[in-house]
Amino acid sequence: MGGHTSVTFLGAARTVTGSKFLVDTDGARVMVDCGLFQGERLWRRRNWEQLSVDPATVDAVVITHAHLDHSGYLPLLVKNGFSGPAYCTPETAELAAIILRDSAHIAEGDAAHADAAGYSKHQPALPLFDSGDAEKAIDLLTTVDHNTPTTIAGGIGLELRSAGHILGSAFAELELAGHRLLVSGDIGRPGHPLLLPPETPHAADTVVVESTYGNRQHRPEDDDVVADAITRTVERGGVVLMPAFAVDRTFVLLMVLARLETEGRIPSVPVYVDSPMALRALEVYQRAIARHDPQVRPEVTMASTEYRPARLRLAPGITESEKLNRPGKPCIVVSASGMATGGRVLHHLKHQLPNPRNSVVLTGYQVPGTRGRALLDGEKQVKIHGRYIPVRAEIHVANAYSAHADAEQMVQWLSAMKPPETAYVVHGEEDAARALAERLADELGWNAVVPRYLERVRL
Structure with a gap:
């Protein structure tokens, strides 16, 4: 294809966060995914920097799924001049509305908290975006059903095909005047208890593929990790805290806990879901199952x-949530956010980490620079709301419930395609991205590249 068509990697290049891929053709400028950077300050700072392209010049956005690192920059894009359609599946639109409203609420709350506590560098502390920006972004969400080819800006063909990652998730296949581009978004694992496996991709000339677990394999024995952690914690009178992504992971964990309880592998204790966002997402999942x-x-x-689980308690209000900081009895608390970057789980961690009777079970990918990653790495203190909290609770890791395919599963999924001209390996820490690129080269004979941040390549 001619040199007028290109992709620029505005995020998720040699890092696992901030997915934003700018596709320029002679006729249009389309951003595939529009994610926030999360984790280390180095990455989060990029959310505040001016984008290297003027948002007003972007004709359309395509969102593969609702997670913040793929959809959360949309309110900022709108705030700075974007006014075109943001294409996604109907379920992604439902879940993204929940996530974007929650993100704005947390950003506003964090700014107010920083002001009150006096630990912001700015006076007054400002949120990255506010609820008004989120509502404008939600208004731009334009739904396209799975497996329904459609034409978007500049005559670009778009088909969203099921990725099996979370409800509504898709990989995007774009037709750019004879050049086919596949952008994977996040690809789910074949064993998801609720969703069908990812669909088989069509042939493409260029592939942009995620590598979250590009150098790792999920362990099937994580049921044992969770059952053992819960049983031992309950025996010593402690609380099991499970930070969990509100969308998908909370639902999956409830299925796991119910199964372990039915099998007699964990004691029946109260299970609290303390995340308003998770409860709203649960309703979306229930409707999808019902239809x-x-x-x-x-x-x-x-x-x-x-x-x-037999003793499930949903929808605690603020008062009930505060009681869960010190429940006074053995129980399981599932709360967001999954990487302990914000939300109610921070208050629970602040109260429960110092007590050696308690346990924290990490159930998803922990981006470097997050509190969840600090706990995973064995840090003895974590900073919450401006103060260092000692970590005396037991920390357990169970990645088998991840909604991401592991390295083996990614290679298997891609092996159904004939080799593209080039594959760009993104959305992974640098080691993971390089490991997957090497496997694609060695095992599938692909030309696989790990692009740099802001790098532009011709198609």
């Missing part, structure tokens, strides 16, 4: 799906 959504495994129905 037999084609992404959902056909054997999963509202009647057959036992996602409720």
Whole structure:
């Protein structure tokens, strides 16, 4: 294809966060994914920097799924001049609305907290974006059903195909005047208890592919890790805190806890879901199951799906949430955010980390620079709301519930394609991205490249 078509990597290049890929053709400028940077200050600072392209010049956005590192920059893009459609699946639109409103609420709350505590460098402390920006972004969400080819800006063809990562997730196949581009978004694992495996990709000339677990394999024995952590913690009278992504992971964990309880592998104790966002997302998932959504495994129905542990407690208000800081009895608390970057889980960690009877079970990918990653790495103190909190609780890691395919599963998924001209390996820490690129070269014979931040390549 001619030199007038290019992709610029505005995020998720040699890092696992901030997915933003700018596609320029003779006729249009389209951003595939529009994610916030999370984790280390180095990355988070980039959210505050001026984008290297004028948002007003972007004709359209394509969002592969609702997670913040793929959708969370949209309110900022709108705030700075973007006014075009943001294409996504109907379920992504539902979940993104929940996530963007929550993110704005947290940003406003953090700014107010920083002001009150006096630890912001800015007076007054300002949120990255506010609820008004989030609502304007939500208004731009334009739904396209899975497997329904459509034409967007500049005559670009778009098809969103199921990625099996979270409800609504898709990989994007774009037709750019004879050049086919595949952008993976996040690819799910074949064993997701609720969603069907990712669809088989069509042939493409260029592939942009995630590598979150590009150098790792999920362990099947994580049920044992969780069962053992819960049993031992309850025996010593402690609390099991499970930081969990509000969308998808909370639902999956409830299914796991219900199963372990039914199998007699964990004691029946109260299980609290303390995340307003998770409860709103649970409703979206329940509706998808009730209507037999084609992404959902056909054997999963509202009647057959036992996602409720016997003593499940939903929807704690602020008062109930505060009681869970010191529950005074053995219980399990599932709360967001999953990497302990914000939300109610911070208050629970602040109160529960210092007590050696308690346990924290990390159930998802922990981006470098997050409190979750600090706990995973064995740090003895973590900073919460401006103060250092000692870590005396036991820390456990269970990645088998991840919604991401591991390295083996990614290679398997891509092996169904004939080799593209080039594959760009993104959305992974540098070691993981390089490891997956090497496997694609060695095992599939692909020309696989790990691009740099802000690098522009011709298609």
